[in-house]
Amino acid sequence: MFKLTLEKEWLDAKRQGQLWWLCLIASLLLLLACTTGWQSYQSYQNDAKEVAQQEQKRWLNQGEKGPHSAAHYGIYVIKPALPFIAIDGGLQAFQGNIVRLEAHTRNDGLFRTIQDNLPIARFGSLTPAFVLQVLLPLLILLIGYPMFAAEKEQGTLKQTLASGVHPMQLFVAKCCVLFAIAFALLLPVMIYLFAISFEQGRVTTLVSRSAGLAGVYIGYVGLWSIVTVAISCLLQSTRRSLIVLLTLWAFSTLLVPKLAMNYSAAAHPLDSSQAFQSRLKREVYTEQRELALARFKQSLLQDYGVNSTNELPFDYAGARLQFGEQYADAIFDRLFGERLEQLQAQSNSYFLASLLSPMVAVQSLSMAFSASDFHHHQHFLAQAEQHRRMMQRVLNHNQRDNAHKRHGRYVANLELWQQIPKFEYHPPAFKALAHHYRVNWVGLILWLMTALLLGAIAVRKLTKEPLR
Amino acid sequence: MHTQPKRPVIQIDNLVKAFADQTVLQGLSLTVNQGEILALLGPNGAGKTTTINCLLGFLSPDKGRISVAGYCPQENAALVRQQLAYIPEQVALYPRLSGLENLAYFSKVAGVKVADSDFRALLEIVSLPNHAMDKPVSGYSKGMRQKVGIAIALAKKAKVLILDEPTSGLDPSASHEFSQLIQRLARQGVAILMATHDLFRAQEDAHRVAIINKGQLVDTLSYQQLQETQLEAHYLKHIKVGA
Numbered sequence: 001m002f003k004l005t006l007e008k009e010w011l012d013a014k015r016q017g018q019l020w021w022l023c024l025i026a027s028l029l030l031l032l033a034c035t036t037g038w039q040s041y042q043s044y045q046n047d048a049k050e051v052a053q054q055e056q057k058r059w060l061n062q063g064e065k066g067p068h069s070a071a072h073y074g075i076y077v078i079k080p081a082l083p084f085i086a087i088d089g090g091l092q093a094f095q096g097n098i099v100r101l102e103a104h105t106r107n108d109g110l111f112r113t114i115q116d117n118l119p120i121a122r123f124g125s126l127t128p129a130f131v132l133q134v135l136l137p138l139l140i141l142l143i144g145y146p147m148f149a150a151e152k153e154q155g156t157l158k159q160t161l162a163s164g165v166h167p168m169q170l171f172v173a174k175c176c177v178l179f180a181i182a183f184a185l186l187l188p189v190m191i192y193l194f195a196i197s198f199e200q201g202r203v204t205t206l207v208s209r210s211a212g213l214a215g216v217y218i219g220y221v222g223l224w225s226i227v228t229v230a231i232s233c234l235l236q237s238t239r240r241s242l243i244v245l246l247t248l249w250a251f252s253t254l255l256v257p258k259l260a261m262n263y264s265a266a267a268h269p270l271d272s273s274q275a276f277q278s279r280l281k282r283e284v285y286t287e288q289r290e291l292a293l294a295r296f297k298q299s300l301l302q303d304y305g306v307n308s309t310n311e312l313p314f315d316y317a318g319a320r321l322q323f324g325e326q327y328a329d330a331i332f333d334r335l336f337g338e339r340l341e342q343l344q345a346q347s348n349s350y351f352l353a354s355l356l357s358p359m360v361a362v363q364s365l366s367m368a369f370s371a372s373d374f375h376h377h378q379h380f381l382a383q384a385e386q387h388r389r390m391m392q393r394v395l396n397h398n399q400r401d402n403a404h405k406r407h408g409r410y411v412a413n414l415e416l417w418q419q420i421p422k423f424e425y426h427p428p429a430f431k432a433l434a435h436h437y438r439v440n441w442v443g444l445i446l447w448l449m450t451a452l453l454l455g456a457i458a459v460r461k462l463t464k465e466p467l468r
Numbered sequence: 469m470h471t472q473p474k475r476p477v478i479q480i481d482n483l484v485k486a487f488a489d490q491t492v493l494q495g496l497s498l499t500v501n502q503g504e505i506l507a508l509l510g511p512n513g514a515g516k517t518t519t520i521n522c523l524l525g526f527l528s529p530d531k532g533r534i535s536v537a538g539y540c541p542q543e544n545a546a547l548v549r550q551q552l553a554y555i556p557e558q559v560a561l562y563p564r565l566s567g568l569e570n571l572a573y574f575s576k577v578a579g580v581k582v583a584d585s586d587f588r589a590l591l592e593i594v595s596l597p598n599h600a601m602d603k604p605v606s607g608y609s610k611g612m613r614q615k616v617g618i619a620i621a622l623a624k625k626a627k628v629l630i631l632d633e634p635t636s637g638l639d640p641s642a643s644h645e646f647s648q649l650i651q652r653l654a655r656q657g658v659a660i661l662m663a664t665h666d667l668f669r670a671q672e673d674a675h676r677v678a679i680i681n682k683g684q685l686v687d688t689l690s691y692q693q694l695q696e697t698q699l700e701a702h703y704l705k706h707i708k709v710g711a
Contacts, residue, residue, distance in 0.1 A: 004573065004576050004577055005577065008562070008565070008569075008573045011564075011565060011569065012562055012564050012565060015564040015565075015604075016564065154560055154563070155556060155558060155560030156560040156561065156562055157560075158524075158526065158554075158556070158560065159554065159556070159559075159560040159561070159574070160574070160577070161524075161526070161549070162524050162526075162549050162552070162553075162554040163549060163574045163577045163578045163620075163624075164546050164549040164550040164577060164578045164579065165577045166546060463545075464528075465526075465527075
């Protein structure tokens with residue numbers, strides 16, 4: 001009986017002219033968004049590869065110079081992207097994906113992609129994630145709002161139930177039809193996800209991320225399908241059903257995310273980037289630093305039982321530079337740590353809106369699986385900083401160990417530059433950062449449970465008082 | 469022309485149903501026997517449709533008992549609905565599906581195991597034009613929809629047929645055709661409850677007539693009495709008395 005009901009629902013749905021138009025429009029939008037997303041990813045990856053190669057070449061070919069000059073010469077590292085950004089670019093364009101690694105300074109990300117965009121880009125861009133998170137629910141509700149309500153108006157619901165169809169079967173069949181239509185649109189995206197996972201070679205990492213992304217979107221589509229059919233079942237007219245569902249959609253996909261964003265920014269305000277950078281300089285270059293350096297010098301003289309730094313068995317300038325780096329690193333850790341806490345508080349505050357809107361939960365999880373969110377970006381910045389510190393340590397130690405032998409005229413060459421390994425960043429396995437997204441998972445699961453509860457209420461109503 | 473009534477298939481005993489501000493049924497009792505056509509007459513608001521909704525299990529009575537083909541609709545709605553066919557004033561069919569598809573769907577969901585080719589034969593039996601069978605029902609006249617409704621009842625081999633204003637809006641020819649079809653079902657042993665305002669059809673087709681007003685049974689006329697009575701005058705007398 002279930003199969004029969006499903007076949008009838010499908011036959012009825014596919015003969016709706018509006019269904020094909022809506023699906024065609026959604027498919028075209030998704031195709032356009034995927035094509036644009038793929039091109040952006042390819043272009044970004046090509047740029048990233050080229051920049052990484054050029055920088056490595058520039059570093060190795062810098063010629064002979066003092067190690068500290070090389071430390072100031074610096075190197076730029078770029079965050080590689082996973083192919084999932086073709087689906088969900090997340091914050092990729094809004095974060096600086098290039099970091100300059102140099103002496104004495106911990107730099108933030110530079111060159112946000114959004115800076116290169118035309119002013120018109122501020123009106124929003126069409127990405128597959130936007131289509132899936134915002135437009136697909138709209139499509140689902142536009143197809144599904146009359147599923148029960150119209151049958152009540154036409155009288156076919158009474159006729160169908162009078163034929164002996166179990167309300168639960170009828171409800172599930174309608175949900176399945178709606179889900180199948182939405183899933184048909186989702187399917188090409190999922191094929192793309194798994195295809196790139198296998199094509200890229202890092203199968204384990206990418207497949208698990210693909211499966212996560214697919215699971216999140218399947219849950220989201222299922223949730224909207226159940227909610228749409230349940231609302232249509234609970235209300236008496238197609239007009240009411242459409243109004244309630246549109247209100248729910250606008251609340252969930254437009255209003256809540258915007259309000260949550262504004263609230264998070266207001267509740268956890270951040271210093272501007274310029275203010276933060278000047279604070280960094282103010283807090284590093286202080287009188288305490290001069291005192292710490294003096295104490296360091298004094299302790300070296302005492303430890304080696306000499307009166308002058310020239311008598312030390314190594315180059316004092318190199319040792320002083322490394323001490324200065326470590327002194328600054330502690331301050332960087334504190335200040336960047338505070339800033340990270342503020343950013344995390346903002347992010348967590350926004351994540352809480354997952355309890356009010358399934359779209360916020362899905363948006364956050366989609367960005368997380370695509371490695372294009374705030375937490376993945378912080379992971380990249382932390383890795384870049386570790387690389388910078390290693391680089392400074394190698395250069396400073398080299399100067400410390402060699403410069404005194406050349407009486408202050410020490411220059412290093414390719415041999416030293418080659419000792420600095422190439423920066424290679426791989427986003428972590430999802431589970432390494434999974435703890436950040438607990439509230440989003442809870443939100444999505446609660447929404448799914450709410451949808452099922454709403455479905456159960458609708459079936460109960462259909463069983464007990466189908467005509468009301 | 470009329471067969472003798474047999475065992476009761478529909479039994480309504482002292483039915484009471486009230487909505488928020490109004491008691492619609494006040495102790496209504498009725499029976500419809502196997503192979504019998506009972507016409508249920510009454511003015512608007514008399515409680516005809518509420519009675520039907522209780523029989524279909526869509527409403528639960530506040531008091532009283534109902535039995536349809538041996539089952540209580542409120543307790544065994546699915547079983548009851550498999551035994552009966554229901555044809556409302558406007559036969560509700562899926563407008564985008566053809567008559568044939570509607571027939572197949574409504575029959576199969578009721579558990580009928582009929583070959584697809586037999587559905588076409590059933591539509592031929594109820595005289596639905598051949599060219600219309602595969603066309604969407606949205607283009608059907610009311611009479612054509614009624615025929616599909618009857619075909620569903622035939623396919624289901626329903627023991628009970630419930631009709632709510634079945635001839636309202638039909639032209640005399642379609643009404644006559646419809647009458648022939650339900651007579652045929654009655655001869656096959658189907659118990660038919662027909663709620664109607666059409667006194668002519670009631671007198672022509674019914675074995676018995678029950679007149680209700682304000683949720684109460686005010687009179688019943690046997691087949692014999694029907695032949696000897698001016699139904700319209702009788703009906704109006706009861707309605708005026710009740711008013």
